[in-house]
Amino acid sequence: MSSAQLKQRLIKLVRLYPILALSVLLLAYLLGGFSENENPLIPQSVVITCLYLFGGLVPLFFIIAFIVVGNASDKEFSSNKLNQSRLVYENAFDLPTQVMHGYKLAMITGRIPTLTGLTGDIYSSDSSAKCTINSEHVPPVTDCECGFYAYKDLTDAKFELSINPGAFVLDVDLYGIGFTYQRGYRAETQVVNLLTTPKRCMRCRILPSAVFVTTYRLGYDDIPWWQWQSRCVICSSSFKAEDKLTVEQMAEKLSLKIQSI
Ligand SMILES: [Zn+2]
Numbered sequence: 172m173s174s175a176q177l178k179q180r181l182i183k184l185v186r187l188y189p190i191l192a193l194s195v196l197l198l199a200y201l202l203g204g205f206s207e208n209e210n211p212l213i214p215q216s217v218v219i220t221c222l223y224l225f226g227g228l229v230p231l232f233f234i235i236a237f238i239v240v241g242n243a244s245d246k247e248f249s250s251n252k253l254n255q256s257r258l259v260y261e262n263a264f265d266l267p268t269q270v271m272h273g274y275k276l277a278m279i280t281g282r283i284p285t286l287t288g289l290t291g292d293i294y295s296s297d298s299s300a301k302c303t304i305n306s307e308h309v310p311p312v313t314d315c316e317c318g319f320y321a322y323k324d325l326t327d328a329k330f331e332l333s334i335n336p337g338a339f340v341l342d343v344d345l346y347g348i349g350f351t352y353q354r355g356y357r358a359e360t361q362v363v364n365l366l367t368t369p370k371r372c373m374r375c376r377i378l379p380s381a382v383f384v385t386t387y388r389l390g391y392d393d394i395p396w397w398q399w400q401s402r403c404v405i406c407s408s409s410f411k412a413e414d415k416l417t418v419e420q421m422a423e424k425l426s427l428k429i430q431s432i
């Protein structure tokens with residue numbers, strides 16, 4: 172199992188911790204840990220000691236596990252970098268070719284809707300990557316980070332969506348020169364085939380989403396920005412007409428297909 176998959180599992184386990192803690196408290200209560208009873212099922216001191224151990228040891232286990240996984244992923248990253256420097260082809264036509272179809276996350280920002288990556292890079296539905304570090308780079312460059320990224324598997328993109336609930340999953344094809352990693356690609360150009368919206372409203376998470384609305388947010392250094400979300404009829408009712416777009420209008424503005432999942 173790769174360090175990234177381990178990290179995903181750990182995060183899923185951390186989410187279970189409150190349920191686990193409540194169950195332990197309930198068990199402690201049932202075993203007489205909180206009662207003044209003279210003869211509890213298990214002595215009160217034993218229950219209290221177990222609770223202290225649980226409260227201290229479990230978080231400690233998670234901290235150690237995250238440090239170990241973090242170190243492993245750092246090592247993986249440096250060994251990938253080492254391999255990258257060996258990517259030397261005398262003739263460009265000798266480069267391996269592969270269909271690079273994948274999935275990634277993007278937000279829709281701006282007064283005029285624009286696709287924005289989670290790192291802040293803005294792109295259209297069909298574009299070539301630009302390097303923000305070195306203007307002489309034609310992305311992707313081996314020892315740089317430039318280029319369009321995508322996951323090979325939809326499950327990886329969906330997991331990332333669970334930690335970035337304001338984003339949408341994109342289905343993309345990457346073209347040109349590209350690098351293949353264990354879980355995805357980094358390439359020169361990108362065509363967005365499809366933007367998927369959640370079935371339910373991104374605010375109340377109960378009613379079906381019906382339209383896109385934009386809200387005004389303050390980002391870092393108080394820089395204002397607009398973020399588009401799909402919402403239900405009720406959660407979008409207070410929005411002015413100029414702050415709303417139908418799914419068809421949004422698809423036209425972004426020049427891509429939109430489908431709900
Ligand atoms: Zn670069």
Ligand SMILES: [Zn+2]
Binds near residue numbers: 375376377402
């Ligand atoms: Zn709603």
